[in-house]
Amino acid sequence: MKRASASRSAIYAAVRRIPIGRVCSYGRVARAAGLPGQARQVGYALAALDDLDVPWHRVVASDGRITLPGEAGDRQRALLRAEGIEVIDGRVELRRFLFEEASLPG
DNA sequence: CCCATGACTGATT
């Protein structure tokens, strides 16, 4: 198993702060983790995730879309719906479910 | 070191 870098740990910490029933975008998570402009790294970190305590499914693209490929996307949609989040046509209504967390690392 | 890839984003058209 790969060891998590400091940046990845910060990313995971930020994702863990997203409350149930809310979502956050990759870019916002990156900022909250102290890595502004590195949204792709968030996706990369989540792709390599093996820590089940991280609610990765609450992270969507900046326009609310589920950009996760293949069956994993279906899994994410199911998990979101299970938390009461509406997913219409592969996307979440950010106006209702976006969680805006502080840009604080750790 | 170079190159390709990717769970992205913001601006522009």
Add this chain to the structure above:
DNA sequence: TAATCAGCCATGG
């Protein structure tokens, strides 16, 4: 709303 494009950067070959 959708399509394009440039910028972003860790990871692996």
